[in-house]
Amino acid sequence: MEKSLPPIPVKRYFTIGEVGDLCGVKPHVLRYWEQEFTQLRPMKRRGNRRYYQHHEVLMIRRIRDLLYDQGFTISGARNKMQEILQSERNHKPAFPNLLEGVEVTEGSDSDFLSLEAGDAKAPLDGLDDRWQMIERELFEIRNLLLHPS
Template structure:
């Protein structure tokens, strides 16, 4: 769910490293005060704050905001429902990553065990 298909009417995200709140507002069709509110409601969304508490969003933040926007505006979720959906999607990704890493970890541990069992 990185790039929702229903975000096709939104402009493409430029290849910049950081975006201001105004730029993100235009890229995601969401007003700046809504972005600030979502920062409080969605713990995954945490832009970098610099000079005078100015917010700078990264590429993954823009994608996350578009996901939140799609859940709230297109799919009709409440804030709480969207938060739960985002958390469960994060847990699924972490579970898949764990399943991919687990066999490698087991093989490495078996190798260490074989080394320990081998007489010197």
């Protein structure tokens, strides 16, 4: 059985080397996939350095799964990615409506989550590290949605 991929850390940008490690592919493969999959567009900075965001890391993992685990060809994986992304666009609510119908009450974080805003190391009653990371990510996303910059 294949080794599972490491959890994605909570950070805004990832270098090509970090993404390679997180997705189990080499940087030259990522550069090639960038040419083949138009949906994959990392931000480029000085010296043409690539910086990937969280959603792009997830996309690369999905591409990797299609190619390496499910046996798709590049062309087949490209078509499947277009289908997947189109399906997600059709079923995803628009951003302004994201919290519509959801009651958010201040001060309920302790009931929902035992993390405080700056306390990334708080114990979570025996949950393993991966669940803790997911909970932290969800908490940060919730805060970003409630208090956009």
